[in-house]
Amino acid sequence: MSTFIIRGGTVVHAANSERADVLVRDGRIIEVGIKLDGTAATEIDASGCLVGPAFVDLHAHLREPGNEAAETIESGARAGAVGGYGAVVAMPNTTPTIDSAAVVGYVYERARHAVIDVAVAGAITIGREGKNLAPMAEMAALGVRLFTDDGNGVQHGGVMRRALRYSSALGVRLAQHCEMDDLAGSGVMNDGPLAARLGLAGRSALAEEIMVMRDIEFVRASGGRLHFLHLSTRRSVELVVAAKADGLDVTCEVAPHHFTLSEDRCASFDPVFKVHPPLRSMADVEGLRLAVARGDIDAVATDHAPHTPESKDGTFDEAPPGMLGLETAAALTWGAVNGDAHAFFNVLSRRPARVAQLRAGELGVRRIAHGGDVAPGEDASLVIFDPSDSWTVNRHALQSRALNTPFHDMVMTGRVRGTVVGEPVWLNGEFR
Amino acid sequence: MRQSIRGGDLISLADVSRDAIVEVLDVAESFVEVNQRSIKKVPTLKGRVVASLFYEESTRTRLSFETAAKRLSADVLSLAVASSSVKKGESLRDTISTITALGIDAVVMRHMASGAPWQVSRVVPSIRVINAGDGQHQHPTQGLLDAFTIRQVLAERAGTRGSETGSELFHGLRILIVGDIRHSRVARSDIAAYLALGASVTVCAPPTLLPTEVSSWGVEVATDFESALAQADVVGLLRLQVERGSGGFVPSLREFTSLYGLTAEREQLLQPHALVMHPGPMNRGVEIDSSVADGSHAVIERQVANGVPVRMAVLYLTVAGGEGDL
Ligand SMILES: [Zn+2]
Numbered sequence: 001m002s003t004f005i006i007r008g009g010t011v012v013h014a015a016n017s018e019r020a021d022v023l024v025r026d027g028r029i030i031e032v033g034i035k036l037d038g039t040a041a042t043e044i045d046a047s048g049c050l051v052g053p054a055f056v057d058l059h060a061h062l063r064e065p066g067n068e069a070a071e072t073i074e075s076g077a078r079a080g081a082v083g084g085y086g087a088v089v090a091m092p093n094t095t096p097t098i099d100s101a102a103v104v105g106y107v108y109e110r111a112r113h114a115v116i117d118v119a120v121a122g123a124i125t126i127g128r129e130g131k132n133l134a135p136m137a138e139m140a141a142l143g144v145r146l147f148t149d150d151g152n153g154v155q156h157g158g159v160m161r162r163a164l165r166y167s168s169a170l171g172v173r174l175a176q177h178c179e180m181d182d183l184a185g186s187g188v189m190n191d192g193p194l195a196a197r198l199g200l201a202g203r204s205a206l207a208e209e210i211m212v213m214r215d216i217e218f219v220r221a222s223g224g225r226l227h228f229l230h231l232s233t234r235r236s237v238e239l240v241v242a243a244k245a246d247g248l249d250v251t252c253e254v255a256p257h258h259f260t261l262s263e264d265r266c267a268s269f270d271p272v273f274k275v276h277p278p279l280r281s282m283a284d285v286e287g288l289r290l291a292v293a294r295g296d297i298d299a300v301a302t303d304h305a306p307h308t309p310e311s312k313d314g315t316f317d318e319a320p321p322g323m324l325g326l327e328t329a330a331a332l333t334w335g336a337v338n339g340d341a342h343a344f345f346n347v348l349s350r351r352p353a354r355v356a357q358l359r360a361g362e363l364g365v366r367r368i369a370h371g372g373d374v375a376p377g378e379d380a381s382l383v384i385f386d387p388s389d390s391w392t393v394n395r396h397a398l399q400s401r402a403l404n405t406p407f408h409d410m411v412m413t414g415r416v417r418g419t420v421v422g423e424p425v426w427l428n429g430e431f432r
Numbered sequence: 433m434r435q436s437i438r439g440g441d442l443i444s445l446a447d448v449s450r451d452a453i454v455e456v457l458d459v460a461e462s463f464v465e466v467n468q469r470s471i472k473k474v475p476t477l478k479g480r481v482v483a484s485l486f487y488e489e490s491t492r493t494r495l496s497f498e499t500a501a502k503r504l505s506a507d508v509l510s511l512a513v514a515s516s517s518v519k520k521g522e523s524l525r526d527t528i529s530t531i532t533a534l535g536i537d538a539v540v541m542r543h544m545a546s547g548a549p550w551q552v553s554r555v556v557p558s559i560r561v562i563n564a565g566d567g568q569h570q571h572p573t574q575g576l577l578d579a580f581t582i583r584q585v586l587a588e589r590a591g592t593r594g595s596e597t598g599s600e601l602f603h604g605l606r607i608l609i610v611g612d613i614r615h616s617r618v619a620r621s622d623i624a625a626y627l628a629l630g631a632s633v634t635v636c637a638p639p640t641l642l643p644t645e646v647s648s649w650g651v652e653v654a655t656d657f658e659s660a661l662a663q664a665d666v667v668g669l670l671r672l673q674v675e676r677g678s679g680g681f682v683p684s685l686r687e688f689t690s691l692y693g694l695t696a697e698r699e700q701l702l703q704p705h706a707l708v709m710h711p712g713p714m715n716r717g718v719e720i721d722s723s724v725a726d727g728s729h730a731v732i733e734r735q736v737a738n739g740v741p742v743r744m745a746v747l748y749l750t751v752a753g754g755e756g757d758l
Contacts, residue, residue: 191644192644192645193643193644193645193646193648193649195644196614196643196644196645196646197446197620197643197649198546198547198569199546199566199567199568199569199570199617199620200546200547200567200568200569202644268550269546269547269548269550269551270550270554310523313523313524313525314523314524314545314551315524315543315545315546315547315548315551316545316546316547317544317545317546317567318545
């Protein structure tokens with residue numbers, strides 16, 4: 001373990017920020033203050049940068065086991081480090097599905113040497129088939145705190161209601177991919193006049209909103225904790241905000257692509273813009289941006305979904321849904337919060353860490369706690385973010401094995417200069 | 433908006449201008465004359481290779497394109513993908529690289545997925561791509577030949593040649609399109625062409641078969657089919673896929689016919705000069721009665737006959753860039 005000092009940055013706390021240095025020793029923050037003595041410490045220059053808790057992604061598809069050609073835990077974790085993430089939650093829609101202690105154990109084994117912390121989400125139902133409950137207690141005992149059938153929503157109302165009841169005794173949270181299959185049908189882009197002109201089948205916003213409404217009522221009636229994954233419409237966010245006001249334990253996330261790109265991109269018929277839920281109307285994009293800036297949402301989560309070039313090469317109808325997100329989320333979120341550094345770290349670090357219960361230290365294969373204050377005694381989960389660095393996304397330069405970023409060639413403002421998970425893992429363009 | 437399709441692709445009529453469409457119609461007119469000669473072949477595309485790539489079989493459209501290419505002296509490579517093993521397992525990109533290796537100049541393609549021709553043109557920008565129908569999106573040569581047929585008939589009645597009239601005959605023309613517009617690529621291309629040429633277009637269908645917010649396309653939506661028929665100068669019918677007429681979108685074909693079929697009784701409502709069109713293949717007795725399809729208003733056979741000269745015009749303009757003798 002090493003000693004290092006992050007010098008000259010603006011340290012962003014929950015309520016205020018200060019120009020200060022941060023001294024870290026053996027994975028712990030030792031001191032935060034002006035002109036700290038750096039004798040025997042490695043110096044890290046953070047001038048012009050924000051220093052805050054490393055980001056936490058609630059929603060990353062790391063594809064291992066089963067689709068290592070698209071991504072591995074190792075490559076996905078590197079992408080996370082470059083994106084400023086100290087921890088990511090790996091989604092369970094792998095092959096096999098993460099629906100038992102055995103598979104959780106396998107993923108832990110693979111994640112042990114990843115450059116950042118990897119937490120694991122388990123499936124709600126066996127094989128994500130939406131029928132029989134997966135052994136959530138068995139997985140929870142290994143440290144799993146989020147459960148989801150993501151990729152699928154749990155369609156059957158009775159199953160979802162029982163899952164919420166069952167999980168309510170385990171201290172865990174369920175996470176729902178909200179789309180009713182019977183309403184989404186075979187749709188490949190947002191339902192509306194543009195889909196109609198392009199002759200592409202639509203996935204209606206109602207498919208999402210009706211499941212949000214349904215599940216809110218289940219929580220109201222049966223208890224349980226529920227997280228709504230990648231909400232893509234203004235109305236969905238309004239529903240969750242209202243449910244919170246009613247005192248329900250519900251949380252939600254939005255993905256950067258949903259508050260950055262509108263359905264208009266689909267007019268190119270380029271499958272890189274195909275994602276579920278789909279890119280929505282400009283009104284929804286603007287509504288979500290506002291929700292991020294206002295703090296109506298708990299987390300910006302990437303829904304990082306690598307696909308091999310071959311599989312994304314087909315027609316818009318055939319191509320699998322999903323896009324890369326880990327390495328572009330911070331800059332896009334910075335663009336949405338209008339320079340509010342507190343909102344920035346709230347949605348990227350503090351609140352997602354609470355949703356995924358990563359505030360506690362070591363659990364599973366995690367080394368440290370995440371989402372804490374930048375204060376003495378806290379684990380050193382830190383990110384150094386340069387808010388004025390301008391760069392152009394190059395899909396070939398990403399850490400991810402896949403190329404399917406919808407932001408290729410786009411100019412971004414704001415870039416991660418360093419990521420610290422106990423120790424610096426990514427600094428000034430290099431892995432340590 | 434493209435002002436001409438010369439030297440470019442033809443994938444959609446939504447992005448070509450009135451002038452570009454009129455140019456195709458004018459060139460097609462001269463090819464009608466070529467087709468009336470005893471030797472129907474011109475050397476325009478001699479030495480060029482045109483591949484037809486049909487992922488969805490449509491013998492009529494494929495033969496129409498291949499005949500057009502042959503009459504322009506092109507070498508034609510017919511790849512009936514729909515019935516071959518290529519369909520499963522090989523991606524669009526692999527197929528395209530294969531045919532690119534064969535050294536083709538143009539590909540005429542039909543695909544069940546909307547947007548497939550875009551994918552091809554992105555992969556092989558040097559090859560001209562002509563869309564012969566993609567999913568529910570576009571069927572541009574059908575839109576062009578429908579517009580050509582309307583202009584041809586109206587010009588004949590006015591005792592002139594279509595090419596003397598530009599787009600004039602479309603101004604104020606009332607065109608009614610009836611039936612399964614939601615799932616029809618023909619409707620999308622027809623509407624784009626007719627609107628570009630200055631016609632006014634009305635659509636009429638059960639609400640489940642209308643595209644979402646279709647009025648944003650610049651068309652009127654008629655709720656009273658019979659009064660819309662009585663006002664139309666042209667009535668364009670569309671094929672209703674049997675599976676869509678059996679409960680999913682309308683309760684039954686019989687109910688569709690009783691509400692939206694062009695029956696012999698409804699034919700009586702038409703103005704004497706009104707034209708009845710259908711892109712084929714027809715479901716006689718469903719969207720159109722047999723007697724109407726064979727009756728005096730129908731110009732359906734002309735549509736079929738105009739397929740070859742219009743597709744010759746498209747190949748001539750896109751592949752030869754409009755250069756060379758006709
Ligand atoms: Zn999902």
